[in-house]
Amino acid sequence: MELLDPKKVRLLPGESMGGMFATGAGQDREVGIFLRSSYGAFRRNGNLIHQRAGLIHFNDVLLVLTMIKAGGDSEELFDIWWNYHSQAGPEHFKRMAEQERLVLYFYDDGGKPVSVETENEFRSFFASLPELLKKAKTWTEIEFDRAVRGFCSQSYPKENLWEMIQLRPAAPEVVPVADKTPDAYRGHIPEDLRPFYVYDSEKGHCIRIIPSMLEGDVMPYNAEDLLLPAPIKTVLRCGIRWVKGYPVAPIPLIPGHGLAVPPEDTEL
Numbered sequence: 001m002e003l004l005d006p007k008k009v010r011l012l013p014g015e016s017m018g019g020m021f022a023t024g025a026g027q028d029r030e031v032g033i034f035l036r037s038s039y040g041a042f043r044r045n046g047n048l049i050h051q052r053a054g055l056i057h058f059n060d061v062l063l064v065l066t067m068i069k070a071g072g073d074s075e076e077l078f079d080i081w082w083n084y085h086s087q088a089g090p091e092h093f094k095r096m097a098e099q100e101r102l103v104l105y106f107y108d109d110g111g112k113p114v115s116v117e118t119e120n121e122f123r124s125f126f127a128s129l130p131e132l133l134k135k136a137k138t139w140t141e142i143e144f145d146r147a148v149r150g151f152c153s154q155s156y157p158k159e160n161l162w163e164m165i166q167l168r169p170a171a172p173e174v175v176p177v178a179d180k181t182p183d184a185y186r187g188h189i190p191e192d193l194r195p196f197y198v199y200d201s202e203k204g205h206c207i208r209i210i211p212s213m214l215e216g217d218v219m220p221y222n223a224e225d226l227l228l229p230a231p232i233k234t235v236l237r238c239g240i241r242w243v244k245g246y247p248v249a250p251i252p253l254i255p256g257h258g259l260a261v262p263p264e265d266t267e268l
Contacts, residue, residue: 054165
């Protein structure tokens with residue numbers, strides 16, 4: 001597997017990527033993240049590196065997204081997309097699930113890197129992915145690139161991506177509320193979705209849906225276990241399709257953290 005030489009990496013302003021490198025001959029290989037600021041040289045002021053990650057199902061491709069928010073003279077967001085079915089994909093995923101540290105290389109306009117070492121907060125996220133990825137059908141690198149471009153065209157700017165994949169605690173248990181019924185909702189709920197209505201203490205008025213990335217798991221004996229509450233606004237905006245009598249919606253699911261939905265869609 002080809003190793004990157006951090007001193008020879010060339011990126012466009014605002015560009016970022018992940019790759020394998022070694023700090024010297026005989027040193028262990030590790031995955032690092034390479035980034036070039038749109039604002040010139042990177043100046044780190046304190047502990048201003050933040051990490052988020054999400055898994056997105058788009059056009060039958062599972063897009064693994066990690067994001068870095070870096071502080072300096074200006075706060076900047078970087079998105080790094082990981083393709084499990086690329087030549088180096090399985091090795092990258094394995095190492096990202098094992099590495100305790102993560103080295104970030106920031107490049108200035110002259111191509112000189114400044115390395116920043118931080119805790120690898122993506123470990124548990126990457127460790128949770130193999131079982132899901134094994135169930136999905138494979139895709140080509142061309143299909144992956146098209147899916148990334150297609151999803152970004154709908155979801156950019158990067159600030160939207162950052163909010164979409166905000167890591168959240170596991171969804172709390174949904175407790176029925178006596179006076180919270182479909183009739184209590186002031187907006188319109190399509191008749192076929194009313195049986196899936198529920199009131200969630202955090203998300204408010206919701207429809208229980210199956211995230212599209214889990215669609216292949218829908219079987220008569222376990223479909224109920226796959227239903228997750230999503231705000232009605234989110235469901236109606238994304239649209240649904242029916243699989244074996246259950247609503248399926250293309251809402252990103254972050255393994256271990258629940259659905260990634262816009263906070264402004266909450267209606268308590």
